Amino acid sequence: MSVTVTPTKPVLPQPGSAPISVAELDQVDRALIDASASGPVLFFYTTAITWLLAATVFGFISSMKMHSPEFLGGWSFLTYGRIWPAYIDTLTYGWACPAGMGTLIWLMVRLCRVSLRKPALLVFGGIFWNIGVTVGVVNILLGVNSGHALLEFPSSASAILFIAYSLIAIWGVAVFENRRPGPVYVSLWYLVGALFWFPWLYGAANLMLTVLHVRGVMQSIVVAWFGANFIGLWMGAIGLASVYYFIPKVTGRPVASYYLASIGFWSFALFYPWLGGAHLAGSPVPVWMPTMGIAASIMSVVTLATVFVNFAMTMRGSYNMIYHSPTIRFTFYGAVAFIVTGLVNMIGSFRSVDRLTHFTEFGAGELHLGVYAFFSMAMFGAIYYIAPRLVGCEWLSATMIRLHFWASAYGIGLLICMMLFGGLAHGSAMDNTGQPFESVIEMGQPYMRGQTVAWIVLIIGHAFFTINFLLMILRFGKPAGQPTLFAPMEGEPH
Amino acid sequence: MSAPREPRQVPSPLTDEIDYVETHDVAQVHAAIRREKSDPGEATTPAPVWLMSVCFLAMACAGFYLGMYNGGFDANVFDWYTRPLPGGSGSQVSQNTAVELTPVMIGQNVFKLNCQTCHQDSGLGIAGQYPPLAKSEYVNGGSERLGMILLKGVQGPIKVEGATFGAAVMPAWDKLSDQKIACVLTYVRQAWGNTGGEITPEQIAAARKQFAAKTDSWSEADLLKVPADAALPGGKAEPKK
Numbered sequence: 001m002s003v004t005v006t007p008t009k010p011v012l013p014q015p016g017s018a019p020i021s022v023a024e025l026d027q028v029d030r031a032l033i034d035a036s037a038s039g040p041v042l043f044f045y046t047t048a049i050t051w052l053l054a055a056t057v058f059g060f061i062s063s064m065k066m067h068s069p070e071f072l073g074g075w076s077f078l079t080y081g082r083i084w085p086a087y088i089d090t091l092t093y094g095w096a097c098p099a100g101m102g103t104l105i106w107l108m109v110r111l112c113r114v115s116l117r118k119p120a121l122l123v124f125g126g127i128f129w130n131i132g133v134t135v136g137v138v139n140i141l142l143g144v145n146s147g148h149a150l151l152e153f154p155s156s157a158s159a160i161l162f163i164a165y166s167l168i169a170i171w172g173v174a175v176f177e178n179r180r181p182g183p184v185y186v187s188l189w190y191l192v193g194a195l196f197w198f199p200w201l202y203g204a205a206n207l208m209l210t211v212l213h214v215r216g217v218m219q220s221i222v223v224a225w226f227g228a229n230f231i232g233l234w235m236g237a238i239g240l241a242s243v244y245y246f247i248p249k250v251t252g253r254p255v256a257s258y259y260l261a262s263i264g265f266w267s268f269a270l271f272y273p274w275l276g277g278a279h280l281a282g283s284p285v286p287v288w289m290p291t292m293g294i295a296a297s298i299m300s301v302v303t304l305a306t307v308f309v310n311f312a313m314t315m316r317g318s319y320n321m322i323y324h325s326p327t328i329r330f331t332f333y334g335a336v337a338f339i340v341t342g343l344v345n346m347i348g349s350f351r352s353v354d355r356l357t358h359f360t361e362f363g364a365g366e367l368h369l370g371v372y373a374f375f376s377m378a379m380f381g382a383i384y385y386i387a388p389r390l391v392g393c394e395w396l397s398a399t400m401i402r403l404h405f406w407a408s409a410y411g412i413g414l415l416i417c418m419m420l421f422g423g424l425a426h427g428s429a430m431d432n433t434g435q436p437f438e439s440v441i442e443m444g445q446p447y448m449r450g451q452t453v454a455w456i457v458l459i460i461g462h463a464f465f466t467i468n469f470l471l472m473i474l475r476f477g478k479p480a481g482q483p484t485l486f487a488p489m490e491g492e493p494h
Numbered sequence: 495m496s497a498p499r500e501p502r503q504v505p506s507p508l509t510d511e512i513d514y515v516e517t518h519d520v521a522q523v524h525a526a527i528r529r530e531k532s533d534p535g536e537a538t539t540p541a542p543v544w545l546m547s548v549c550f551l552a553m554a555c556a557g558f559y560l561g562m563y564n565g566g567f568d569a570n571v572f573d574w575y576t577r578p579l580p581g582g583s584g585s586q587v588s589q590n591t592a593v594e595l596t597p598v599m600i601g602q603n604v605f606k607l608n609c610q611t612c613h614q615d616s617g618l619g620i621a622g623q624y625p626p627l628a629k630s631e632y633v634n635g636g637s638e639r640l641g642m643i644l645l646k647g648v649q650g651p652i653k654v655e656g657a658t659f660g661a662a663v664m665p666a667w668d669k670l671s672d673q674k675i676a677c678v679l680t681y682v683r684q685a686w687g688n689t690g691g692e693i694t695p696e697q698i699a700a701a702r703k704q705f706a707a708k709t710d711s712w713s714e715a716d717l718l719k720v721p722a723d724a725a726l727p728g729g730k731a732e733p734k735k
Contacts, residue, residue, distance in 0.1 A: 030527050110533065186536060248534030258536035263549070287565035287572055295560040301552035309545050389526045481525045 029113065036115035037106055038390035040122035042473060044102030045383055047130050049469055051094025054137075056462045058087035060455040066448040077141040085152040086140045088367070092150065092230070093161065094133045096371055098126065099379040100238040101168055104191050106386050107245055108172055111188050112179030116171075125167030132160030148209060148223045150230055155210040162202060169195045186261045187241040193269060194237035201229045217285050228276035228293075231370040232345075236272060239334060239375040240307065242382045246331045247314050250385070251321060256313035264306040271299045278349035282358055290351070297346040304342040311335050324489040326401045330381030333409060337373035344369055344420065356431055361447070362423025365416050372412045380408070380465070387469065388484075393477035395484035400468040402486055407461025415454035422447030597692065601681025604674045608667065609682075617686040625654035625662060628686035631722065637679070637693050638724040639717050641701045644668075644675055647711035666711065672698040693726065700727040 064071040065080040072078045109116050116122070136153030139145070145152045153161070172195045176188070205226035208214050214222060248255050255261055277293025311332075315321075321328040345366055347353055357363070384401065388394050395401060422444060429440040471477060478484065565571030605613075613619050617628040627633050632640060632654065643664060650662035667675065672695040679698075683690025704727060 026532070027528055030530075034527065183535070185534065245534065249531060252531040254535045254537040256537055257539040257541060259538070259541050260545070261536060263541070284572060286567075286569045287563065288567045291560060291563045291565070295556040298552055298556035298559060302549040305545055305548050305552075306541070309542065313539060389530075392526075394526070483526065483529070 030110070033109050033113065033115050034106075034389050036117070036119060037109045039119045040116070040126060041102045041106045041386065042390055043123050043126050044098045044105070045387065045469070046473060047126065048095050048098035048102065048379075049466055051090050051098070051130075051133065052462060053466060055087055055090040055095055056455075056459055058083055058090055060452070060459060062087050063448070063452045063455045066451065067445055077143070082141050082143060082145070085145055085149075086137050088150065089140065089152055090133070090137055092371060093136065093153075094130075096235055096375055096379070098129060099383070100194075100235060100375070101126075101129075103242050103379060103382045103386070104172060104194065104238055105168075105175075106382075106390075107187055107241060108175045108191055111185050111191075111245070112175050113182075114175055114178050114180060116175065122168060122171050125164050125171070128160060128164030128167065132157050132164055135160060146209070148219065150227045151205060151209060151223060155206070158202070158206050158210065162199070162206070165198060165202070169199060185245075186255060186258075186265065187245040189265050190237040190241035190244065190268075193265075194234055194241070197229070197237060198234045201226055201234060217283065220283055221280065221285060221289065224279040225273075225276035228279060229273055231367065231375075232272045232275050235371065235375040236268070236338075239338065239378040240268070242378045243311065243331050243335045243338070246327055246381060246385060247311055247335070250325055250328050250331075251315060251318040253314055253318065255310060256316075257310055260306045260310040264303050264310065267299070267302040267306070271296045271303065275300065275345065275349075278345075278354070279363075281349070281351050281354045294349045294351070297342075297349040300342050300346065304339050308335065308339045321489075324485050324487050326395075326398075326405065326484070326486060327381045327385040329405055329486070330377050330384065333405075334374050334376075334378030334381060337369060337377060341366070341369040341374050356427035357423050358427070360423035360427045360430075361419040362427070365419030365423060368412065368416050368419065373416060377408065377412075380404070383469070387472055388477070391472055391475060391477070393472065393475055393479060394482065395468055396471045396477045397468060398484050398486055400464040401484065404461045404465040404468070407457050407464070411454050411457035411461055414457065415451055418447045418450040418454060422450075597677040597680045598684060600674070601677035601679070602685075604670070604678040605681055608670070609678065612664075617682070621657070623659070623662070625652065625657075625659050627682050628688065630654050630688075632717070633682055634688050634690050636721065636723040637683075637690065637697070637726045638701075639720050639722070640679055640683070640690075641675075641693070641698060641726045642705065642712055642717065642720065644679060645698075645701060645705055646708055648717070649711040649713055652714040652717075664711070668702070672696075672702070694728070697726040697728045 061072060061078060062080060062083045065078075065083065069080070076082075105116070105122065132153075136157030139154045139157065140152055144154050146154065151158070172191070176192055176195075205222050208222045209219060244255060244261070274292050274296035277289040277291070278297055280293065281290040283290075315332070318328075322332055323329075348357055348362060348366060384395065425447070426440065426444050429435050429443055565573070606615075612624040613627050614624075617626060619626040632643065645666060645668050647666035648662065648664040651658055651660040652662055653659075670678075675698045676693045676695040679693045680690075682688065683693070
């Protein structure tokens with residue numbers, strides 16, 4: 001799917017009018033930057049949203065399969081063993097990564113204050129990325145699956161993804177290299193980190209699994225390390241960069257504390273890469289690995305607390321913006337979900353809890369907390385801010401944004417609750433030797449049905465989001481002028 | 495990384511290249527950019543003391559946990575409740591958990607996997623079908639007959655402890671390693687009240703060479719040709735007690 005975007009031209013005064021002020025020059029600058037980046041960013045967003053729709057369908061089907069296996073039972077490619085990995089990979093590689101990369105590019109050019117040169121190459125990288133995801137997902141549906149969680153794609157697809165990512169990352173680093181002199185804002189720390197973290201994670205994991213062919217528990221160790229970092233480190237970095245940018249930007253106040261931001265970033269970079277070990281508790285691996293993971297998850301409280309207090313102090317006095325501004329509402333939901341994700345990960349990593357929740361839906365709940373409740377909500381917030389600037393018109397309908405928010409917020413909340421509590425109840429019942437296995441399975445049924453209900457709500461939300469976005473890129477939006485807000489507000493937040 | 499370059503020159507808005515015809519529309523298009531607030535920076539609010547306390551508490555808890563359950567960072571420690579001995583090092587932890595296996599222990603394991611189906615856990619075999627090993631004249635005494643049986647197998651009929659086993663066929667176990675054969679024979683010769691001595695892997699290796707030409711199984715007559723107290727090469731003769 002491709003989008004044709006006419007780069008918009010900057011604001012310019014009429015000849016003969018008063019000389020332009022510094023603020024106006026700043027606006028010209030921003031307009032030029034936005035115009036240069038609009039092609040690739042909108043391309044990434046459009047493909048990401050297309051994959052989000054596919055993920056929604058796959059997710060709904062896999063959820064149905066849990067309680068009604070006969071649903072679409074005639075098609076082998078829709079069996080649970082294929083549709084679940086297809087769903088997870090579509091959600092992460094199809095939706096989350098391109099949405100994150102689109103946001104990353106826009107934030108990079110804005111914060112480095114340079115126009116993007118040769119944006120067509122980035123679009124080229126994006127096309128490659130989408131080919132890789134397509135090859136991978138089709139292979140999974142055909143039954144070709146490496147069997148490693150989050151690395152299910154065959155090595156051909158992984159290679160395409162890696163090349164595509166390299167094209168994108170080189171551009172990101174080039175933008176950073178050519179940045180305008182001046183202080184490097186917090187979001188940029190995370191974004192530059194993300195640019196280097198992803199090839200490290202994806203390259204090392206694929207090198208170990210498909211080139212060196214490590215054996216036995218070493219595979220589990222690699223997969224656990226990759227899975228936790230793919231979500232925690234890579235998505236975490238882009239998500240936090242987005243929150244760090246949009247909360248101060250929309251509220252019009254600086255990030256409250258540079259010191260807290262530093263502590264938050266360095267503790268994130270130091271502790272998060274160790275979190276994967278916690279997923280190995282109970283496995284036949286040297287005991288220090290899970291212990292290290294659990295210790296790191298306790299230490300991640302440092303990141304969670306400093307980052308969140310910083311956000312809260314920045315928001316102080318502007319909390320009413322959650323009521324008015326779509327960007328702030330989605331972004332703040334994401335920020336809160338980041339904290340919840342960290343705390344649930346920490347509690348879930350304790351050996352006494354993990355003993356019950358291992359191999360249950362609890363793990364899926366943690367994944368959705370990170371990928372959807374935190375990262376995707378932050379990306380929605382970013383898209384609601386960025387797209388009008390790149391397309392040149394406003395969101396058509398505040399009602400559709402409102403419906404999208406509430407459907408996503410309630411849908412993902414219900415889905416995660418069903419997974420977390422279902423997993424906990426399931427694990428406790430399995431641990432009870434007096435309870436027959438059949439009754440344990442029956443006991444889990446309501447939670448599975450609850451997940452399907454959550455998926456129906458999510459489908460509604462994503463449908464409104466897609467329609468609104470489609471109208472936006474087709475320029476059916478409101479003419480530029482007033483921002484589309486939930487409620488009118490003095491001083492126009494964005 | 496090279497130093498950031500000089501600021502890029504913003505094109506002067508008053509050159510001839512500007513398409514003024516579009517300016518009016520463009521002003522509307524960029525209403526979003528015009529109204530947006532300036533890019534964010536960082537203020538320097540000091541970190542609250544309570545927050546730093548929370549951070550240090552978390553670090554302390556994590557450090558305590560890591561110190562308690564690290565298993566000495568030893569690659570061979572798999573139980574989270576295993577801790578290094580007081581004043582001990584990682585190597586002591588290994589000694590604590592890794593047990594040196596005796597030939598009899600290895601032999602018992604080999605027996606369970608390969609021999610127990612016929613000769614039974616009790617070593618008594620099954621009457622009329624599989625000969626007993628407990629107190630058997632082939633097991634006790636010299637080791638040569640036993641080694642021959644293991645390496646090449648036996649074709650019945652054969653008389654053991656006064657009972658005749660007509661259809662008994664024991665396959666050759668020469669696929670097992672020298673060490674496993676030596677260990678299982680040592681085990682068999684010391685279990686169930688048997689009184690035979692230990693057999694070493696070197697003896698089995700030598701016996702392999704000695705009987706290399708033999709392609710089929712032994713008969714009872716072949717075995718009885720060998721003196722009852724003859725030992726495998728490298729061992730001393732052991733009269734039946």
